[in-house]
Amino acid sequence: MVFLSSLHLHKFLIILCFVFISSLEAVPVFRIVVDPGHGGIAKDPKGQHGDKYDSVTQTYLETYKQGTEHGNITERKVVLDLAKEVHKILKLTETEAGWKEFEGYLKLFSKKTDFQRVVLESKLTRESSFDDDPSSEDPNAAYRLYDFPDPKTGVRRKGRLSKINELKPHLVLSLHLNPASKGQTGGMGAVLTPGYKTFSKLKKISEKKSSANSFTNGPWSEWLIFQSGWSKLENAIADTWIYFHGYWSKKNGKDTDLSKFEGYRQNMVSWRYADDPNWEKQIGKPGPYATTHESFSETGKFWEREKGKKEEWRREGGKEGFGGDNHYVTKELMRFVQYGLPVQLKEKDSPYPELGPIQKPYISTYSLPTYTNALCAFIEIGYVNRSRDMKYLTVNKKETAISLAVGIYSLFVGLDVKKNASLPYLPKGKKVNWERYETYFDDVL
Template sequence: MRAEDGKRMLSVPNLSSKDFFLSVFIFFSFIVSLSSEPTYRIVIDPGHGGVAKDPKSLHGDKYDSVTQTFLETYKQGTEHGSYTERKVVLDLAKEVHKILKLTETETGWKEFEGYLKLFSKKNDFTRVKLVSHLTRETSFDDDVSSDDPNAAYRLYDYPDSKTAVRKKGRLSKINEIKPQLVLSLHLNPAGKGQKGGMAAVLTPGYKTFSLLKKISNKEKSPNSFLKGPWSDWLVFQSGWSKLENATADTWIYFHGYWSKKNGKDTDLTKFEGYRQNMISWKYADDPNWEKNIGKKGPYAKSHEEFLETGRFWEREMGKKEEWRREGGKEGFGGDNHYVTKELMRFVQYGLPIQLKKLDTPYPELGPIQKPYISTYSLPTYTNALCAFIEIGYVNRSRDIKYLTQNKKETAISLAVGIYSLFVGLDVKKKLNLPYHPKGKKVNWERYETYFDEVL
């Protein structure tokens, strides 16, 4: 048959046996790749792990290349009686990790399906692999004689205590994995009258910080913030209003310094550092960026001189960061808020259905509290969606019981929730429970390659 007839003859090249087998291998590799399960990367981050030890100059965190010192004493976490935050959340994180690992094998998947059936009325579930990584498997207590007990637990990059070579902190190590989701587990101390429960930890995006900046510059009314969803800001400076605390955080976000109480001037005695350059990632500025400090641009010390230029600020003003941290299914906080609150709903739902005894009421948990809002590092300096959960209160026995004695049931609830975030889940309706998961998957597709672009 002639090619001119509109049908082209199939041409078979003269392949050597080596080329032939290579072609067959590539073909079958392609077929396998089409049939293989979707794989998602999850980092489980049990908070803290290190020790608040003096001198800060040797054992602190948040190493600053400008002053060439640690800016903070290491944040050790809370404790009450014999319970420490670092131990409780580490044990829980290991349990979640173990359950997610089940999805990586056929045998394990069958067990994982059994957990899904506890939550869903369906029997068939989309097969996926939830590849889990832990940020730590130990605490400083495991090596109390170490010269640098915080080396494995610092949040930010730091110089090696012996060689001065820059080492990666937790944020850099998380970004190295390029996860789609980070689950960070923490505990809080409860104040008088606080009955425990759990809460999200959120950081807004550029949109909200820009609004607060405009309020400082008298370009917007304070009511534009006070009547908005972010108004219940964390009060970390006593004697200051929520707006004054939010304004101080805005100064830290833009300038690395606090504002004074008047919300108009920079407090040059309170330096928090240029955090985007304290980690190893794509958005850090080029070497010798320090020479631009104090000049007009991204290192100006006042709002008037500040310009949002450079890779980090391009990222902050981008659509994908807005999706992560603003608006969204929960009304504010973006996808970060949704993944955090949805996992809390899975725990609030999953613990009672697993622990309920025949002919008895569902056991009661502490409620989901209002979110903690500030300029937190983990939700800001990763591209992953960040489920940052204060999962209990260390001085409330009911919370501690569920997190320790019922650790496996709590972990199952979190693991099933993580599955649902990637795939979706038709959750059984239980009318007597105060919280029901939505069971809606995140719109991961719109992020395209964003999670891989962090390096």
């Protein structure tokens, strides 16, 4: 038996520590933000408890979006519990012991036994909801999407979008629920926002410089109807005005509705693409703050970003035909859930359990996919009033979380998924072309 002196033991431990740290440094590290939607409360007065604070009018433009509920089931709790489970599984990749457990999950999906070692560095956007501190004077402070002034000091505080950008993630997984309408069987769907290319096309349609057929016959035609009584095209054009001008259009698509102001959202976020101080002085003048198409021009840091190639890769074209890499990462994670849950829950000699299908995407000018420098997997992962969906997201939340975590791994390095003809969806198992984004994910602050 060899005995080491305390000096030699100390040197040995230093060398061992150095070797361990060096080996970890050789492992690729990918940054993920897991975002359970909402968390706050829709509470009056809006001027005190709202969201989307506008420095021009110095007020909140929206009542806080609390999320959907059904009976005693709330979106904020279901997605928070699921997000915590996903976060916990991703954290396994940060240690050698945890990686062994994570490899076991990978083997549920792949015949391979050797997997590329990575670290999936996970952060949560929230770990609580307003219910946890119901007596708070500002119950939405931790949950607002946009920056806002501290009610006591007036100092600008960061909202969720700014906090996400501060973490410089490669991928954001944002989890939400929807209410199902009559006859809707449940399932899940992607939430998408197109890029400048599509909004520019819609702008030309509203100016009568392009045919509406280019929209109605195109991949973005299933636009969300948020204004009842308006067509999908009319809703899309209203969103286009919001995207470019901050204001709605009137139903005719040609005129500004100055009574409906959504704000200059790029300046409600702390990031490098906000305009310089005193930008408010340009409002109403020809340029990026004009209130008509005729006098509008896309100038400034934000619009240069929007017109850039990397934004086009994120939000246009891509493996799914439209929606760019955002659509691919979202739909691929849904395919992993559609595959992973039946595989994990199937009992011997019984058929695979059935899930609700992948629905058509929800398309609008959403904030998260627009105002973050990350690929956004924004998923309406279930319908709050469909018991089958809620069972999979609560009783089987670990299996759902494993499916999402394995899917996230695949997005970064790829995965050879076992073929299974009995299931309606098979993940593609193809990694994203992260390399072409170069320093995009870091160039946000």
